[in-house]
Amino acid sequence: MRIDAVDLDFVQIPLKAPFETSFGIETVKSAWLVTVTSEGLRGYAECVADVQPLYSEETHASVYFAWKNALLPRVLAQDIASPEVVIQLMDPVRGNRMAKAAVEMAIWDWFAKSQGKPLWELLGGDPSRMRIPVGVSIGIQPSPSALVEVAEQYLAQGYRRLKVKIKPGSDIGPLTALRRAVGPQAAIMADANSAYRLSDIDRLRELDPLDLMMLEQPLAEDDLVDHRVLAQALRTPICLDEAIRSDDDARKAIELGSCRIINVKVGRVGGHARARRVHDIAAAAGVPVWCGGMLETGIGRAHNLHMSTLLDFRLPGDTSASDRYFEQDIIDPPFRLNPDGTLTVPSGPGIGVEPDGDRLQRFSSHHETWHVQKQWQGGGVPYGSPTSF
Ligand code: OSB
């Protein structure tokens, strides 16, 4: 396939409730939606970069810059034989994995549609996994009792595990209250988003009696070495999120013993092909993975669900239902939680969902189309001048 046009939509959707992490508080989900068009078919993806470089270095502005100046010039006007080659075309560009992933994922959707198959089939998912067990990620709450109240509502809805955001000063207390309230059987885990240092080891050891499923990314976002030390000192399994940026990181983290579980985010590792490699490496080592989330709209969520059909996604993901995040999703119908705490993988061609026209209009504050100039022969930028941003 050759891409005829790329559409970018910048969407902003209010969150139902503020989401607080060790980085700060989010009240609105904002994202670039990317649409690739070729031969009359459209492929959709969502970029998981955020306004500020807090979770990762990438931002809405940096991905725009990377697409315009480095990535799309390498992809547009190429004859793309398979979705697997897309990441290779972009390989000379360092980093910018979220920007790369969005382009690659839109092209995966396009290829699946062109074959009339759901994306999970192209990714090599398992037909037995059409209902994905899901958990919910709960932001830092104002008090332990507020956490218990929110958590009990999610359990009543059927969510299969509770992930609690923690930071120094809001950790042992709320988690202890939660464990007491929901009992020993409930699956609870914590995510620190790099808020601790190895010198906090005694504090983190106090988590062990709480029987958490895992502690996600307690230490620095680029660290595998201190995580190894911590992993050996704690009974609670360590799961890495931020620190796994590639399949090589996954291999090293497993070899070192820096984690016993991996959170796979397709955007964080540069797209589906790389996420699948992270999955394969973990599977070969007997390390379970689960699908993380970045408060995605239905477009990114659909991609995550298709990825979650691979067999080593053995633990509930952060791929919660649309109404966990938004009054209105960008897709209609939204993703709904099945009573058994699962989300159903869409069965139509490609990701099986698309942005609803009216909602896109409501939530999009900026739109531009980049047309590929067919005469482009290399050198320069192979698309028409985008409007300024
Ligand atoms: O660390 O997993 C994280 C959201 C934004 C950025 C980072 C993270 C998260 C979440 C939310 O935990 C997961 C979700 O429900 O999408």
Ligand code: MG
């Ligand atoms: Mg995380």
